[in-house]
Amino acid sequence: MPKVKTHSRAKKTFKVTGSGQIKRYNAFKSHLLTKKSNKRKRHLRGSSLVSSANLDLVKRMLALR
Numbered sequence: 001m002p003k004v005k006t007h008s009r010a011k012k013t014f015k016v017t018g019s020g021q022i023k024r025y026n027a028f029k030s031h032l033l034t035k036k037s038n039k040r041k042r043h044l045r046g047s048s049l050v051s052s053a054n055l056d057l058v059k060r061m062l063a064l065r
Contacts, residue, residue: 004063004065005063006061006062006063007061007062007063010058010061010062011062013025014050014058014061014062016062016064021049021050022049022050022055022058022059022062023047023048023049023050024047024048024049024050025047025048026043026044026045026046026047026048027044028044029041029044029045
């Protein structure tokens with residue numbers, strides 16, 4: 001059987017936590033920031049977890065199966 005390759009962008013984008021969950025960063029923080037409120041930008045600064053709907057796709061990209 002051939003080896004399963006990891007998706008190159010996914011390994012730079014997602015991190016696996018110690019408990020096995022996958023961490024991601026929030027979108028909408030790269031440009032057009034003047035019209036967004038400071039509160040909105042501040043909350044986008046942190047990270048969040050990948051939702052259960054996208055978890056199988058991200059795991060497949062990271063070759064975690």
